[in-house]
Amino acid sequence: MRFLVLSALLLIASPLHAAERLNVVASFSILADLVRNVGGDRIDLTTLVGPDSDVHVYTPAPGDAKRIAAARLVIVNGLGLEGWLPRLVQSAGSKAIVVTASAGIAPLKLGSAADPHAWQSIPNVRIYVADIAKALAAADPDDAAFFDAQAKAYLEKLETLDREVREAVVRIPSERRKVISTHDAFGYFAAEYGIQFVAPLGVSTETEPSARDIAAIIGQIRAQKIPAVFLENISDDRLIRRIAAETGVKVGGTLISDGLTGEKGPAPTYIDMVRHNIKALTSALDH
Incomplete structure (x- = not known):
């Protein structure tokens, strides 16, 4: 009898726990991977521009507005990369918080334009990860400690990666x-x-x-x-x-x-x- 009650409770609890996950949209695949490493299983993550696709020339799909409308957080690179995104957020009527993951990075310039590819420097990605962890914790304070621990573990991996690159060069x-x-x-x-x-x-x-x-x-x-x-x-x-x-x-x-x-x-x-x-x-x- 105890086993049946416990099973019933688990069946009830699982969908509830899933429903409580933070609904997050990331603009493109590289950023989504960073968000996934920090958010883990406490978020439901959607990526707009998927693998092997070019974020510069992306045309939003009809379902993208629906994804944005359902999100609590929309995490973007910024620095002019996603020129198509502000109009998409507006057309979706979204109340989501838009988070710029590159905030705090001094952009390189090519002519008058900012170079948006800040993720190609691992020290910059450490800033992305800190910005993402802060945004997730603000949106879901109950899981703030989890996001912080995830971010710290991932930052250690990035530190190792940075050393590898420098030694190879x-x-x-x-x-x-x-x-x-x-x-x-x-x-x-x-x-x-x-x-x-x-x-x-x-x-x-x-x-x-x-x-x-x-x-x-x-x-x-x-x-x-x-x-x-x-x-x-x-x-x-x-x-x-x-x-x-x-x-x-x-x-x-x-x-x-x-x-x-x-x-x-x-x-x-x-x-x-x-x-x-x-x-x-x-x-x-x-x-």
């Missing part, structure tokens, strides 16, 4: 620490870790390079003896392959820039992404 000869990538997604990585990135596209994949831009990059590859060009998982690879063909420079592989891969890909999490990228860079440059 040191092994690359200084004169070979320069590559071509599709768009300017790696400015923060370059500033933090000392690898020079040159890109035919600007900070957004929406822009189209001119023939003059491409010619200038081809000239730069030859003049600076840039050893490798890289594709990106979210971008059309024809432009980079054309540059590689015209210069004879090898394609060093694919870098993960603005979106994680699916579960079966090489970078389903942020930590996987950074490890994949540094492995690809060192393999192409370290000889």
Whole structure:
């Protein structure tokens, strides 16, 4: 009899506990992974721009407004990355709190625009994690200690990852620490870790390079003896392959820039992404 009563209580409690989870929307896959690491099983998480998708040119789907309307928190990167999102939040009539995970980060500038790719620096991601933990705790004070513990555990992993990257870069000869990538997604990585990135596209994949831009990059590859060009998982690879063909420079592989891969890909999490990228860079440059 006691077993039957206990089973009944568990059946009643489980849906209630699930219903109490904090409903959170993250704008894109990299940010969603950070939120998942802090929120754990105390949140219900929805991602708008999924794996291998380009947040710069995303067009909201009809169901996105419904997801935003149901959310308590909407966590965004900011720095101009999600230009389509304010209108979506407004059209959804959402009362959700919009949290900018990059708050507190001094943005790099490319011309007059802020470079939104702040997650490419692991020290910046430590700020993201702190901002996310603070927002989750404010929205759900009962689970604040849980979110704090989750954040601390994840920050330790990020500290280890940061050391790995620095140690790997040191092994690359200084004169070979320069590559071509599709768009300017790696400015923060370059500033933090000392690898020079040159890109035919600007900070957004929406822009189209001119023939003059491409010619200038081809000239730069030859003049600076840039050893490798890289594709990106979210971008059309024809432009980079054309540059590689015209210069004879090898394609060093694919870098993960603005979106994680699916579960079966090489970078389903942020930590996987950074490890994949540094492995690809060192393999192409370290000889």
